[in-house]
Amino acid sequence: MKSQKSKVKSQNHKLKVKNLYDKYVLNTYTKTDLCLVKGKDEYVWDIEGRKYLDFFPGWAVSGIGHCNKYVIKNIRKQLNKIIHVSNNYYNELQGELSEVIIKNSFEGKVFYANSGSEANEGAIKLARKFGSPDRFEVITMEKSFHGRTLATLAATGQDKVKKGFEPLPSGFLHVPFNDINALKNAINPKTIAVMIELVQGEGGINIADKEYIAEIRKICDEKNLLLIIDEVQTGIGRTGKMFAYEHYGIEPDIMTLAKSLGGGMPIGAMVVKEKFSGVLTPGSHASTFGGGPLVSAAALGVFEAIKKDRLLNNVNKMSKYFENQLNKLKKKKQIIKKINILGLMIGLEIDMDDADVIYKKCLSKGLLINCTQNNILRIMPPLSVDKKEISDAVEILEASL
Numbered sequence: 001m002k003s004q005k006s007k008v009k010s011q012n013h014k015l016k017v018k019n020l021y022d023k024y025v026l027n028t029y030t031k032t033d034l035c036l037v038k039g040k041d042e043y044v045w046d047i048e049g050r051k052y053l054d055f056f057p058g059w060a061v062s063g064i065g066h067c068n069k070y071v072i073k074n075i076r077k078q079l080n081k082i083i084h085v086s087n088n089y090y091n092e093l094q095g096e097l098s099e100v101i102i103k104n105s106f107e108g109k110v111f112y113a114n115s116g117s118e119a120n121e122g123a124i125k126l127a128r129k130f131g132s133p134d135r136f137e138v139i140t141m142e143k144s145f146h147g148r149t150l151a152t153l154a155a156t157g158q159d160k161v162k163k164g165f166e167p168l169p170s171g172f173l174h175v176p177f178n179d180i181n182a183l184k185n186a187i188n189p190k191t192i193a194v195m196i197e198l199v200q201g202e203g204g205i206n207i208a209d210k211e212y213i214a215e216i217r218k219i220c221d222e223k224n225l226l227l228i229i230d231e232v233q234t235g236i237g238r239t240g241k242m243f244a245y246e247h248y249g250i251e252p253d254i255m256t257l258a259k260s261l262g263g264g265m266p267i268g269a270m271v272v273k274e275k276f277s278g279v280l281t282p283g284s285h286a287s288t289f290g291g292g293p294l295v296s297a298a299a300l301g302v303f304e305a306i307k308k309d310r311l312l313n314n315v316n317k318m319s320k321y322f323e324n325q326l327n328k329l330k331k332k333k334q335i336i337k338k339i340n341i342l343g344l345m346i347g348l349e350i351d352m353d354d355a356d357v358i359y360k361k362c363l364s365k366g367l368l369i370n371c372t373q374n375n376i377l378r379i380m381p382p383l384s385v386d387k388k389e390i391s392d393a394v395e396i397l398e399a400s401l
């Protein structure tokens, strides 16, 4: 137990942190009243010493858990050598990381950025270059989320995030998700690409149908369109496969990655099929920080962790266990309307307009999750989660519901 004196000290420390934010940090985030100072695997601690089970680690950034040992080992080793190498030189690790990504996905080449938005910007630019000058339109899905830069905002299929930023770049069309006829009708002589998340994350854990994706792949092949799959949230083991497209028996032409790729470090990647790898040429696209040695070292640690600790196997086992537990909970709590789950990407549809209150209750009881679209509780525990932690979380959920 903390003494009264140290309790007051940590409260004052938190107040100081908050005051600095109020005074100096641009207020663009809806903030939870929590200052996190430590993380290890499935847990985080706040500045006042409280421990939380983190089932939404950094919006999926710490997908293999906080401060993973392989990630830390690699970062430490690299820190003693060199932190940044610009992309007009070779760095020892970018090629190595690219080999690992390609050997785990499809034959092609990788471009590095620093975030999901930037990876998607790269994909949009590559598509436009490929179609230039006559074909430039990208079809994306309603309720999709592709980022906050102007082009990725235009690509995003949610009006609420675009308001006030018009005029947005043109050349994007949105169609309903899982509706093949809507997509077919939208394709026109200007179309160059289809961009899609296989499980819409921000959109509320909406899972694409298998036949729908197979049909999109077929149409893209027939019409010489690029199929861009945004795996920023679904990639790196989240759905039980290294990449979500593997559930669908197809391959994308471009896959974008970020979030979990760096084990907490900022890295984004655009993986381009060999056939399209010559579209962007020297000088046509770049990123000053992209794929630097430190983030590459971290990302190599992520792949090492997944392989050595057999995390994909764990995701599949824990997914079944979690689904079972949630089905039992649904029987007890009518307020849960629907459970959407692929691997450890989980959405609970709640029969209320402001499920945010449930998220807040969970938080007060020591469980961190997320609420999206006002009525979906989004749960994405670290890939290394175990049965005990899942049971603890379900217990807190039950008490909060």
Ligand code: PLP
Pocket (backbone or CB within 6 Å): 059, 114, 115, 116, 117, 118, 120, 145, 146, 147, 148, 197, 201, 202, 230, 231, 232, 233, 258, 259
């Ligand atoms: N694409 C998807 C599917 C995402 O979920 C996100 C972020 O939530 C992004 C792109 C944007 O990524 P970033 O915030 O790293 O720019």
